[in-house]
Amino acid sequence: MPKPLSPETGRAALRALFKEKSPLGPLKVMAKHVGYFFQIPIPGFRPYVVFGPEAVRKVLVTEREKVLWRNTDPVTDLLHRGVLVVDGEEHDQYRKLMEPPLHPARLADYTQMMIAQTDRVTSQWQEGKTVDMLIESRKIALLIIMQALFGKDVWDDLPKIWDPILKAIKYISPGGWIIWRKIPRPGFRKPLKELDDYLFRIIEERKRGEKGRNDLLQHLIDAGLTDKVIRDQMLTMMIAGHDTSTALLAWVFALLGQHPETHVQVNLEVDTMEKSPLLDHVIKESLRLYPPIHIGNRRIAQEMDFNGNKVPKDERLFYSIYLTHRDPEIWENAEEFCPERFAHGRKTPPMSYIPFGGGPRACIGAAFGQTEARVVMTHLLKTFTFKFTNHPIHPHMGATLEPRPGVIMKIEKRNS
Numbered sequence: 001m002p003k004p005l006s007p008e009t010g011r012a013a014l015r016a017l018f019k020e021k022s023p024l025g026p027l028k029v030m031a032k033h034v035g036y037f038f039q040i041p042i043p044g045f046r047p048y049v050v051f052g053p054e055a056v057r058k059v060l061v062t063e064r065e066k067v068l069w070r071n072t073d074p075v076t077d078l079l080h081r082g083v084l085v086v087d088g089e090e091h092d093q094y095r096k097l098m099e100p101p102l103h104p105a106r107l108a109d110y111t112q113m114m115i116a117q118t119d120r121v122t123s124q125w126q127e128g129k130t131v132d133m134l135i136e137s138r139k140i141a142l143l144i145i146m147q148a149l150f151g152k153d154v155w156d157d158l159p160k161i162w163d164p165i166l167k168a169i170k171y172i173s174p175g176g177w178i179i180w181r182k183i184p185r186p187g188f189r190k191p192l193k194e195l196d197d198y199l200f201r202i203i204e205e206r207k208r209g210e211k212g213r214n215d216l217l218q219h220l221i222d223a224g225l226t227d228k229v230i231r232d233q234m235l236t237m238m239i240a241g242h243d244t245s246t247a248l249l250a251w252v253f254a255l256l257g258q259h260p261e262t263h264v265q266v267n268l269e270v271d272t273m274e275k276s277p278l279l280d281h282v283i284k285e286s287l288r289l290y291p292p293i294h295i296g297n298r299r300i301a302q303e304m305d306f307n308g309n310k311v312p313k314d315e316r317l318f319y320s321i322y323l324t325h326r327d328p329e330i331w332e333n334a335e336e337f338c339p340e341r342f343a344h345g346r347k348t349p350p351m352s353y354i355p356f357g358g359g360p361r362a363c364i365g366a367a368f369g370q371t372e373a374r375v376v377m378t379h380l381l382k383t384f385t386f387k388f389t390n391h392p393i394h395p396h397m398g399a400t401l402e403p404r405p406g407v408i409m410k411i412e413k414r415n416s
């Protein structure tokens with residue numbers, strides 16, 4: 001059993017909750033006071049939490065057959081048989097179908113499209129006005145993922161699908177259902193149905209129309225999956241493939257805004273070099289400090305043991321990416337923004353830097369997501385100046401870890 005929390009730890013956790021305006025504060029307190037294995041003490045919600053390379057390797061690699069991805073959460077209700085939430089052979093079948101269009105060798109094919117979609121979003125910006133880079137990044141990421149994977153240009157449809165997509169994300173975000181699984185959730189049925197209808201129309205259009213495409217949608221259709229299962233994979237990829245990139249882009253802007261010296265230096269490199277190493281390091285450091293997916297959620301299929309601490313069958317287990325990335329035993333100045341730490345290759349142990357998870361079920365879109373961040377950031381920084389309006393930002397635990405209330409920046413077009 002994990003050590004019970006002392007009253008002092010409980011009080012420190014509460015203080016951290018108010019100070020950091022996020023449950024990440026109490027998580028850090030519990031990690032510090034209790035260690036690499038603890039249980040969250042909320043009535044009705046008592047998941048076990050592990051972090052650090054040793055535990056992460058167990059969950060992701062050496063004892064992965066003891067855990068299931070499929071939980072009884074809204075994400076499973078929404079994605080049904082999506083590759084993210086199924087286990088075993090069914091998972092492997094879908095994953096194999098979806099890997100080719102995301103293979104690193106294909107990424108160069110997407111670069112020009114990523115730039116063009118970014119330009120469409122910025123074409124609506126007004127000189128000298130402010131934009132919220134959390135919202136703008138979502139538009140860019142959505143246009144890119146839909147075009148890359150399903151050959152669908154959603155620009156004209158954005159006003160129609162925007163709310164249903166935000167509703168789908170809200171549906172799977174932490175909320176009252178965590179404690180009371182059957183809590184009434186009004187207001188979701190209609191928008192989620194609209195989103196389904198939209199995806200089914202894309203499938204139907206493709207089946208009736210153009211043949212010979214080589215994108216993810218075509219791979220799914222050619223494999224003979226039912227429309228229902230194709231919809232499950234599409235919705236999975238649409239959400240997993242854009243909500244994460246949205247958070248990453250927005251955090252990179254937030255961190256550049258909060259660190260003007262680095263911002264100036266990145267701009268200089270972007271202007272004068274073909275590829276900016278510093279931008280790469282900023283993206284990596286952003287993924288360390290604010291990993292868009294900050295925990296992995298599992299159900300225990302067979303009892304697990306972490307240094308004598310048992311997690312019984314059927315319990316919920318989180319492996320914390322956030323805590324692993326901020327472990328002071330591993331990372332020097334763990335809480336500090338320090339992109340230079342990645343300048344000479346990472347020196348921390350394997351499984352200590354896991355923004356894309358690890359093992360056979362590591363993120364299928366890791367290479368795509370990193371290329372996208374680099375291409376979009378480089379293009380935006382070359383085209384506009386971004387002046388941060390210096391407002392407070394805190395990490396919000398939605399479906400991903402987002403900078404809230406947003407990242408408000410004043411923009412001006414650059415001359416060259």
Ligand code: HEM
Pocket residue numbers: 083084085095102236237240241242244245248291292293295296297354355356357358360361362363364365366368369370
């Ligand atoms: C910055 C961008 C991204 C980040 C930080 C990220 C992070 C992650 C993480 C941490 C996992 C593993 C979660 C776990 O172990 O529980 C994961 C899995 C996954 N990601 Fe990503 N992701 C990103 C982009 C993408 C993109 C662009 C796509 C699709 C094109 C995608 C699709 C998926 C899918 C389908 C899985 C499940 C894989 C499986 O179970 O086999 N992600 N992602």
